[in-house]
Amino acid sequence: EVQLVESGGGLVQPGGSLRLSCAASGFNFRIYWMSWVRQVPGKGLEWVANINQDASEKFHVDSVKGRFTISRDNAKNSLYLQMNSLRGEDTAVYYCAKQEGGWYSTWGQGTLVTVSS
Amino acid sequence: SYELTQPLSVSVALGQTARITCGGNNIGSRNVHWYQQKPGQAPVVVIYRDNNRPSGSPERFSGSNSGNTATLTISRAQAGDEADYYCQVWDSNILFGGGTKLTVL
Numbered sequence: 001e002v003q004l005v006e007s008g009g010g011l012v013q014p015g016g017s018l019r020l021s022c023a024a025s026g027f028n029f030r031i032y033w034m035s036w037v038r039q040v041p042g043k044g045l046e047w048v049a050n051i052n053q054d055a056s057e058k059f060h061v062d063s064v065k066g067r068f069t070i071s072r073d074n075a076k077n078s079l080y081l082q083m084n085s086l087r088g089e090d091t092a093v094y095y096c097a098k099q100e101g102g103w104y105s106t107w108g109q110g111t112l113v114t115v116s117s
Numbered sequence: 118s119y120e121l122t123q124p125l126s127v128s129v130a131l132g133q134t135a136r137i138t139c140g141g142n143n144i145g146s147r148n149v150h151w152y153q154q155k156p157g158q159a160p161v162v163v164i165y166r167d168n169n170r171p172s173g174s175p176e177r178f179s180g181s182n183s184g185n186t187a188t189l190t191i192s193r194a195q196a197g198d199e200a201d202y203y204c205q206v207w208d209s210n211i212l213f214g215g216g217t218k219l220t221v222l
Contacts, residue, residue: 035211045152045160045203047211059210095159102207103150105171107159 002026002106004096009111022079022096030074033099036081038092086115121214128220135191137217139204149187150205
């Protein structure tokens, strides 16, 4: 069974840092692009970042550039999102998602990040 | 920057056909994907590349894309189809529409 399981969310103060992880199983992780997508509670979906198979290409939405970094470890079948200088507007559920070309075939259950003092 | 426009809400009578639109400049030249999201759950793809159904997506779901509008069509709507629906394209980056809440009356 194809599965993505996120972890690492929680409550953090403004200006703080968190590292999200996504454990992949049931498929050949190393041959897929992977993404992070977030959703403010009650709002729509927003793409945050994606990364190609060997991590030679990484893209981030403008609002997180310079603060968030996507990475992966193919040996561990894991995707990461390092989030620094967190702001209130980063509060959201963060989903890990497997890309099949330009669309998402599999999503994790999400992990909630709350930025608040 | 490219934008995708969806109606905030669509209502459909039980057993009738619902159509959810996604507007964008010359969207017909792009591949459009559709996701269903029920409360408290992660999104699930229901249509990819305009009109392809992944395994597990009911035959009642279909898609079309031409000109400036892509459309998700749900035939014989069921109560279980009530959800938020999002369109998505890959422009320079990945872009989602604002989402449409489907209500089955």
